[in-house]
Each structure stands twice: as C-alpha cells, then as structure tokens.
Amino acid sequence: MSLSSSASEYTLAVPDLEKNVSGTPGPYGTTSPGEGDSTGLPPPHSAIEAVEEQAGFDEKDGERVSKGDPDWEVRFEEGDVENPMNWSMRYRWYLVFTAGLLVLNATFASSAPTGVLSEMKTIFGMSDEVSILVLSLFVAGYVIGPLFWGPLSEVYGRRPPLIVAFALYVGFQVGSALAPNTTAVLIFRLLGGICASSPIVVTGGQIGDLFEPRIRGLAISIFVLAPTVGPAIGPIIGGYMGDAGVRWSALYWLLCAFAAFCLLVIVFTIPETYAPVILVQKAKRLRKETGEPWFAPLERKQTGIKARVNDVCVRPFAMLVEEPMLAAICCYMSTIYGIMYLNFVAFPIIFQGTHGFRAGPSGLMFLPFLFGSVAGTSLSALYYNPKYIRDAAVYPSSKVPPELRLNSAYIGAPLLPISILWLGFTSYPSIHWAVPMMSGCLMGFALSLIFLPLMNYIVDTYIYSAATALSAATVIRSIAGAVFPLFGKTMYTALTAPYACLILAVLCMLLMPLPFIFKKFGPRIRGRSKNARLAAEAMAATEAL
Numbered sequence: 001m002s003l004s005s006s007a008s009e010y011t012l013a014v015p016d017l018e019k020n021v022s023g024t025p026g027p028y029g030t031t032s033p034g035e036g037d038s039t040g041l042p043p044p045h046s047a048i049e050a051v052e053e054q055a056g057f058d059e060k061d062g063e064r065v066s067k068g069d070p071d072w073e074v075r076f077e078e079g080d081v082e083n084p085m086n087w088s089m090r091y092r093w094y095l096v097f098t099a100g101l102l103v104l105n106a107t108f109a110s111s112a113p114t115g116v117l118s119e120m121k122t123i124f125g126m127s128d129e130v131s132i133l134v135l136s137l138f139v140a141g142y143v144i145g146p147l148f149w150g151p152l153s154e155v156y157g158r159r160p161p162l163i164v165a166f167a168l169y170v171g172f173q174v175g176s177a178l179a180p181n182t183t184a185v186l187i188f189r190l191l192g193g194i195c196a197s198s199p200i201v202v203t204g205g206q207i208g209d210l211f212e213p214r215i216r217g218l219a220i221s222i223f224v225l226a227p228t229v230g231p232a233i234g235p236i237i238g239g240y241m242g243d244a245g246v247r248w249s250a251l252y253w254l255l256c257a258f259a260a261f262c263l264l265v266i267v268f269t270i271p272e273t274y275a276p277v278i279l280v281q282k283a284k285r286l287r288k289e290t291g292e293p294w295f296a297p298l299e300r301k302q303t304g305i306k307a308r309v310n311d312v313c314v315r316p317f318a319m320l321v322e323e324p325m326l327a328a329i330c331c332y333m334s335t336i337y338g339i340m341y342l343n344f345v346a347f348p349i350i351f352q353g354t355h356g357f358r359a360g361p362s363g364l365m366f367l368p369f370l371f372g373s374v375a376g377t378s379l380s381a382l383y384y385n386p387k388y389i390r391d392a393a394v395y396p397s398s399k400v401p402p403e404l405r406l407n408s409a410y411i412g413a414p415l416l417p418i419s420i421l422w423l424g425f426t427s428y429p430s431i432h433w434a435v436p437m438m439s440g441c442l443m444g445f446a447l448s449l450i451f452l453p454l455m456n457y458i459v460d461t462y463i464y465s466a467a468t469a470l471s472a473a474t475v476i477r478s479i480a481g482a483v484f485p486l487f488g489k490t491m492y493t494a495l496t497a498p499y500a501c502l503i504l505a506v507l508c509m510l511l512m513p514l515p516f517i518f519k520k521f522g523p524r525i526r527g528r529s530k531n532a533r534l535a536a537e538a539m540a541a542t543e544a545l
Helices: 045-055 089-124 128-153 159-177 182-210 213-243 248-269 275-290 305-322 324-354 359-364 367-392 402-406 409-425 434-511 514-527 530-544
Strands: 057-060 063-066
Touching (some): 089 159, 089 182, 089 213, 089 248, 089 359, 128 159, 128 182, 128 305, 128 324, 159 248, 182 213, 182 434, 213 248, 213 324, 213 359, 213 434, 305 324, 305 434, 305 530, 324 359, 324 409, 324 434, 324 514, 367 402, 402 514, 409 434, 409 514, 434 514
Antiparallel strands (some): 057 063
16 A cells, blocks of 8 residues: 555455355356365366456466456455564564654755765866755656656555666666766766655655554655755755865765665565555465466556556646645645755855854754754654644544644644744844854744644545545645756845845745645535545445445
8 A cells, every 4th residue: 555545455365265165156167076176276277267257367477367357356354464464563663763864864855965065166177156056956856756666666566666766776886986987977867866866755655555544644644854954964964064074975885884774674674665565565476386377456556658657657647736735735845845945045145154154054044944853853752743643533534624734724824934034134244143053943843843734744645545645735836846956046145044044934924824724615615626535435334344
C-alpha cells in the first residue's frame, strides 16, 4: 500500500481446497475424492483449464493470471505476517527513522554548498547569479524527480526506486566533486537533485504502508522534520568547512559518503513495504507452489506503456487541475517552502553583509530555525496528534474528517508572517544580531505547524491517490524552492531587508485564511471532488469487509 492506500483493505480470500477432495463444489468445479490429491495439491490440469475457459486468463511473465475470478484473488488475512502493518512496532519505527535519514540526506545536500560558494565562484569564474544555480538546480531536480519516483513506486514498489535513485545519486556526487568546469557542476547538481527527490516522495508512501491513519500522524510528524532540519544544518557544516580552508570538492566527497551510507542502509535493512507489490510476490509464489491461478489486484491493473506514461507525466498535473483544494494547498506549501530556501540567500546578506559575519558563524544563524522546527514538530507529536486520536475516536474509521488534522495550522498560519516581519525590521546594523537571528525560531515553529497538517490533510483526503497528490505537491513547492533564491539577492539588495520581508509577509497573509476556509467548507469541497469521493467510498467499503 502507499500513502494512497491502506494495506488493511486486503483480507485473505482462500478457496477451500478440502472441498476439492471431498466431492463437493470448489473453485475448480466438483470433484470426487479420487480426482484430487488428499493433501490438497492442485487438481488435474484439465480442471485448471476448465476454470480458464470459464473465468479467462491473461499471460503475465509466462504465467497464467486470472482476469477476475475473486476466489483466486490473493489478499492479506487478519494477522498476516506479510502485511507491513502487522510487523513489530519497533521495526516499523526503525523504518520511520531510516526514512527520515534518507530525506535528511537529500535536503542537507540541497543547501550544504552555501558555505563553499565563494570559493567555487573564484575557481570557476561564476557570477553571483550562476553561483545561486548551484543551489537552485538541485532543488529544481525535486521538480522532475517526483514525476517518476512517486508513480513508479506505485507500480514496482518502494525498494526499486530507492535503490536505483541512490545508486545514481552516489555517482552524481562523485561527478560534482570531480567537475572540471561550471557546466559540469550545474549538470551534476541537477541530476543529483532528481535522484535525491526519490526518498522525499517514496518514503512518505512507505510510512503510509506501515501505519493506520490514527498512528500515521505521529510517524509523519517525525518524518516531516527532516525536510526542515536538512536545509538548516547544510549551511552550518558547509560554512565551517569553507572557513577552515577545506577545498570545495571535499564538501561533495562528504555528500558522496553520506549518500553511499544511505544506499547501504536501503539495500540491507529496508524491505518492500508496498502491500500491492507484496501481494504480487505472494501470488507468484502460490502459482509456482500450487499451479493454481492465484492473482494479486495489482496484476489486473493496466500497466502498458501508455498507462505508465499517463501515471508518470499526466496524473499529478491532472489532479492539480481537477482538484482546486489540492491546488490551493500546493500554493500555500510552495510559498512557505520558497521562503525557507530564500533564507539561504537572505541570511548571508543580513548577517555577513550587515553584521560582518564569516560563512561559518553566518551558518549558525540557522540554528534557531532548526530549534523552532523541532519545537513545532514536538508540539504536533505530543499534543496535536493525541488530540487528533481523541477527536477521531468518535467517528468510524472511514468517516474521520480530514479537517481534524488542521488544528495546528490555525496557530502556525498567523505566526509565519509575524516571524518574517520580525526578521526584516530587526535587521538594521544598530540592532544586535541576536534579535533577527531569533526570528528564525518562530519561523521554523510556524512553518512546521503549517507544513505537517497540510501533508496529513492531503493524505487523509485522497487516500488511494495520495502518492500522486503528494508528487504534485512536491513538484510545485520544489519549483518555488528553486525559483525564490534566484531573485532573492536582487530583491534584498534593491529593496533592503525590511521591505523585502514586508512583501513576503503580505504574501503569507493572503494565504493565511486557507486552513480556516478548509475547516468551514472542507466537507462541501471534498463532496464535489471526484478523487476525494472515491477515496471515501473505498474506505467505507473496506470498513464493511
């Protein structure tokens, strides 16, 4: 299953093989005791052919796969050890933390070169605008990658995209470290970003594979912390490496080593968690062991070239057009995400230009942002998630309103513009540097309280299409993350920090009412949404099983 499906929907539908040896009707037709094997082995080949003629079969990888006889559909039975939701809680939480580690790797790499950009500009003769592309192109890779990794993870499972992406990612970090010129640096950064986006979309689905909705909120709280922690620690480590006189390429070798470590973690400790793919593996095993026409639901889906191209290139954007609610959420998330990456340009202007800091100490100015993000995530995990569980307990599982997820956004939405104004109007040389620095604490706190509930809201609203919806959200916010830094230096230089921050704060104020609008009108909007309605109907059908 994925963020877009629930593994609990699968219950084992096992034909009664004993009926085939007792002379009573079974899925192969009626047999006498002498026709079958008393141990329950497959019936004679002629009986299998009779079922094929009646139900119809497809050829898949040289095997007979039933087109639709429900008696042969492989499902999870209650307590099935192959169901990821039945794995031990300790192991599932280990997988949550490894998912966070993979995302931390990707987002740390996006901002780490900040501290060595000055040396890179000197060595490669880069202009200020081109040097910013070293950051922006990596984030631009987040725009392209999710179009492939998200849908592919719903066809081939979670492991293959992660393994392929990280193997390539390691190679692209080597390419960045050995790049002979500006063009090579920029190309390898873009390719690295494309591969680094894989864990951002795939591991989110992996968490959905492991937990039911009432527990999933806590898991996502921990997982979502990584996209804010990674960019915050990148400038710190990169800045001190730059101040220490370490060659710029050493930073990329560090990123390469980190990526290689994560690749080993994936290969040796992360199993397949996507329930439909696990069921495909189970069906293949049963067909091989019994010779009977077992099939998994995923095998009946159309997976031709046209369908796969549609899943990869069309579905995420189609959802944005079909779903105004999703488009509005993406707009809000992309704005705050863009502002976060804009800070990687704004902070050096404020703290190096205005207060005379070197790159290393300037990177430390991101620590309050990091602490604020941790505080916001902790509040969500320790207060808002238990509150959600209590509030959701009064509803049937299929009827829990997604709007219950939005409580923390009602606090974070007004705090975000306040934090931006704080940064801008305390950035004067006459004001101590600690005052604008501490605005980052409120900014990280507010951003976490907005970002996390909106992520959960997308998941709970679209369920079976959530991975594609999250891919669309990742693409849109990554565009903002790539574009905002490009005009950041010009904006803060031409307008000065106070007025640049004023514009950003006004933009956040315009989007601030969205969580409150969803609270009041969300059920009505979801009722008009095809994807949300189908998700609700599927959940109700699952609960009725």
